[in-house]
Amino acid sequence: MIRLRLERRESTPAWLQIALPILAVLAALILCSFLVSLAGAPVLGAYGELFLSTFQTPYDVQDTLVKASPLLWTGLAVAVAFRAKFWNIGAEGQLMAGAMAAGYIGERTFLPGVTLIPLMIIGAALAGAAWAVIPALLKVKLKVDDVVTTLLFNSIMLYGVMALLEGPWKDPKTGYPNSPVIETAAQFPILAGDTLHLGVLISFIVALLVWWLMDRTTLGFSIKAVGANARAAAYAGFSVNRVLITAALISGGLAGLAGAGEVAGVRYQVTSDLSSGYGYAGIVIATLADLNPLGVIPAALFFAIIMNGADAMSRDTGVPVYLANVIQGVALLTMVAGRLFTLYRLRITRQVAHG
Amino acid sequence: MSDAATTPPDQQPPLLVMRGICKSFGAVHACRDIGLRVGQGDILGLLGENGAGKTTLMNILFGTYAADAGTIEIAGRPAEIRTSADALALGIGMVHQHFHLVPKHSVMENLLVGRPGRSGKLNERTVIERLDELRRDFHLDLNPRALVSSLSIGEQQRIEIAKALIRGARLLVLDEPTATLTPREAQGLFRALRAMAARGLGVIFISHKLGEVLELTNRVTIMRHGQVVAERMNDGLLGKVELARLMCGRELSPPEKPFLAPGADLLRLEQVSTAAGQVNLRDISLAIRAGEIVGIAGVSGNGQRELADLVGGVLPASTGQLSVGGAIVREASARLMQNLRIGRVPEDRLAVGMISSLSLADSMVLPWIERAPFSRRGVIDRAAIRRFAARQIKDFDIRTSGPEARTGTLSGGNLQKALLARELAMDPILLVAAQPTRGIDIGASEFVHRQLLDLRARGGGVLLISEDLEELFALSDRIAVMYDGRLMADLPIAEASVERIGLLMAGIEDGSSALARQPAHVER
Numbered sequence: 082m083i084r085l086r087l088e089r090r091e092s093t094p095a096w097l098q099i100a101l102p103i104l105a106v107l108a109a110l111i112l113c114s115f116l117v118s119l120a121g122a123p124v125l126g127a128y129g130e131l132f133l134s135t136f137q138t139p140y141d142v143q144d145t146l147v148k149a150s151p152l153l154w155t156g157l158a159v160a161v162a163f164r165a166k167f168w169n170i171g172a173e174g175q176l177m178a179g180a181m182a183a184g185y186i187g188e189r190t191f192l193p194g195v196t197l198i199p200l201m202i203i204g205a206a207l208a209g210a211a212w213a214v215i216p217a218l219l220k221v222k223l224k225v226d227d228v229v230t231t232l233l234f235n236s237i238m239l240y241g242v243m244a245l246l247e248g249p250w251k252d253p254k255t256g257y258p259n260s261p262v263i264e265t266a267a268q269f270p271i272l273a274g275d276t277l278h279l280g281v282l283i284s285f286i287v288a289l290l291v292w293w294l295m296d297r298t299t300l301g302f303s304i305k306a307v308g309a310n311a312r313a314a315a316y317a318g319f320s321v322n323r324v325l326i327t328a329a330l331i332s333g334g335l336a337g338l339a340g341a342g343e344v345a346g347v348r349y350q351v352t353s354d355l356s357s358g359y360g361y362a363g364i365v366i367a368t369l370a371d372l373n374p375l376g377v378i379p380a381a382l383f384f385a386i387i388m389n390g391a392d393a394m395s396r397d398t399g400v401p402v403y404l405a406n407v408i409q410g411v412a413l414l415t416m417v418a419g420r421l422f423t424l425y426r427l428r429i430t431r432q433v434a435h436g
Numbered sequence: 437m438s439d440a441a442t443t444p445p446d447q448q449p450p451l452l453v454m455r456g457i458c459k460s461f462g463a464v465h466a467c468r469d470i471g472l473r474v475g476q477g478d479i480l481g482l483l484g485e486n487g488a489g490k491t492t493l494m495n496i497l498f499g500t501y502a503a504d505a506g507t508i509e510i511a512g513r514p515a516e517i518r519t520s521a522d523a524l525a526l527g528i529g530m531v532h533q534h535f536h537l538v539p540k541h542s543v544m545e546n547l548l549v550g551r552p553g554r555s556g557k558l559n560e561r562t563v564i565e566r567l568d569e570l571r572r573d574f575h576l577d578l579n580p581r582a583l584v585s586s587l588s589i590g591e592q593q594r595i596e597i598a599k600a601l602i603r604g605a606r607l608l609v610l611d612e613p614t615a616t617l618t619p620r621e622a623q624g625l626f627r628a629l630r631a632m633a634a635r636g637l638g639v640i641f642i643s644h645k646l647g648e649v650l651e652l653t654n655r656v657t658i659m660r661h662g663q664v665v666a667e668r669m670n671d672g673l674l675g676k677v678e679l680a681r682l683m684c685g686r687e688l689s690p691p692e693k694p695f696l697a698p699g700a701d702l703l704r705l706e707q708v709s710t711a712a713g714q715v716n717l718r719d720i721s722l723a724i725r726a727g728e729i730v731g732i733a734g735v736s737g738n739g740q741r742e743l744a745d746l747v748g749g750v751l752p753a754s755t756g757q758l759s760v761g762g763a764i765v766r767e768a769s770a771r772l773m774q775n776l777r778i779g780r781v782p783e784d785r786l787a788v789g790m791i792s793s794l795s796l797a798d799s800m801v802l803p804w805i806e807r808a809p810f811s812r813r814g815v816i817d818r819a820a821i822r823r824f825a826a827r828q829i830k831d832f833d834i835r836t837s838g839p840e841a842r843t844g845t846l847s848g849g850n851l852q853k854a855l856l857a858r859e860l861a862m863d864p865i866l867l868v869a870a871q872p873t874r875g876i877d878i879g880a881s882e883f884v885h886r887q888l889l890d891l892r893a894r895g896g897g898v899l900l901i902s903e904d905l906e907e908l909f910a911l912s913d914r915i916a917v918m919y920d921g922r923l924m925a926d927l928p929i930a931e932a933s934v935e936r937i938g939l940l941m942a943g944i945e946d947g948s949s950a951l952a953r954q955p956a957h958v959e960r
Contacts, residue, residue, distance in 0.1 A: 086502060088461075091841045092795070297818070299811045306802060310791040316750055316782060317803040318771035 155363025173360025179337025187263030209337015449512030529600025792844030
């Protein structure tokens, strides 16, 4: 007779931490293949389009990297916040705050051209951080639930931006509800091809920096300690509130930089559809990465691939583009379920009855 | 042991016979050829140090682990226990050290939750009927309408026991049931267990407290390194010394406490009160001098935790003055107290002392991470942390797979050693040790005691907060008693007697006024 049991692990092996998200994604694909066949398309053909169409030309690869960049920012933002158990669901709003700051600075004609890009980057980070620190302060001072405030702050920001774009900030040249186009000097230089902008490079470098911050600095250590057990961290001498506020500032700043990247590198103006859910996708990406900043890189790339590939798949096989969203959602579930195996191991024992 | 499995002399088949039980985890043999027997009316004491295999054996009995080999017979019939539901259906009930109750629900709701076991259907009426039986037969008094969160630890434990009995348990396993009980609550538990045994139920009582085992049980099985090393009838001839020797495999010598002339004040509290804890400290004056261990006795919940937190810098004083090494401390904080070289071993090892999800190495540098060599200018040196942890693991004989093991997987005794290793590493002048040996085995306790005495010999001071009077009398130079947030007395050890301390713990200042006051906090 074969019996399956879960036994507790003393520590999680490194190979498992890498294998787990891959297995979670594979499981999600297998589960979603049911939907593909329901849409009347061959499963392998559809998945082939979904993944491989983004590697067909150098342009496709560039597009994927450009798409991955905001996901990287928001994924990192959520990973840092969640480590401290600051439940930042508000990367979407913080991204918009950063985009507004970047868009506003980018059209200031009185500023010297060379200062525009650095100022936009700093301004976007500060704006994102400011938008994130309000819910953090409410949590620390008044014990207001951070999930609710960060989530609702997204709506405040989105509709606030829309009101501005419909009114005082409307582009006078076109009359569309978009902000005026930023100065040429404020646009991120294109590094390769025709879309790969400076912001993409910065986001990948920052991902490494965030990993270093979380793994190799006392600040990262304190964030992890406070998140894992605030009472023990306070007893050990950490100022729990200060650590939470710091984590919120870093998280909001990272999300704000996603906005700067989209405004200065892609759109060159603020539009209300700037984000298309990057902030929420960041939650799934961070979870898939098990909150490890290095893991956020492949997770963001994976998301970018299926988001871009979904169009090609839909065109060629007729499977709706929404399959990409379903895969994202299912991958979140399989990852959360699979996390069990980082704490427990499955033991298979064979036993002779009454042996 | 094979003689455990021979035919029992009594007519009824024994409730439980385990034969030849083996279980290994990787290369570690947790259980080797274990035999165990519990007859009707038996209260079996199961003794052994941490890691001796008691918990593994009980997990096999309860279906949490599968044995690699061996058989289990319940009431004379071979049984296969694959899940806890199987165990329940066979009449085995388990009361864990940590309760599995929903605090915001009523006693009734907690009793109704879960599988019915052997009892058939459970509903409010049957539960009330059975609660009446339990009250009548076993003195297990429970108000089904009370909220669990409003109950004392002892009452919560009664719910767990009632849960098992209502589901038809004939054999009750209790893992360290008295670790968090007051002496009076423990006596209540013993009365209930004896009544159960008198009605033919069986009890397996797992404990480190040898006195309680001798008081309660009729037979004792002792395990060491995964094997049964002895079985004894508790016939009045069995003594603590022999049990301790069997458990540890060596003679334990009582710690030596040479006379030391106390030095200068290390810590001084003058008329200190607090207002933020669960119990308010009131006008505490206390001094601890170099080379002195000051014991604080008292029933749990009379302000001991607050006293430890006050000295640890996490509970502010509302009035009064605290000074360390002669210097007045105005704005106390955890960090400041650490910097003043006050070591702190909190009573809640895993919830307050360490972080269960971090690696042991990270838990062991938790308060020191901002110091060199663990970090410089905010940048952590992983290799230095690992080296430090590995050295402390070796020096303090902490049993773990290594510095990277998750803190939460360590046993209580090893956690306590790790905590002590962490605090002693920074060479404290004063150590606040709260319940340092609660729930840990004799070998580890002896180790902890030696460390405290070594610190004293080096000219350090110890504030020892304990509910174990034996420990307090063995180690302390002076004993003070806490009652209702106040220090009742501060006696040199030569003037203290167990009787006098016991009265003070109940809030009675001296024999003459014994009738004038009722102890208000004993049941807490």
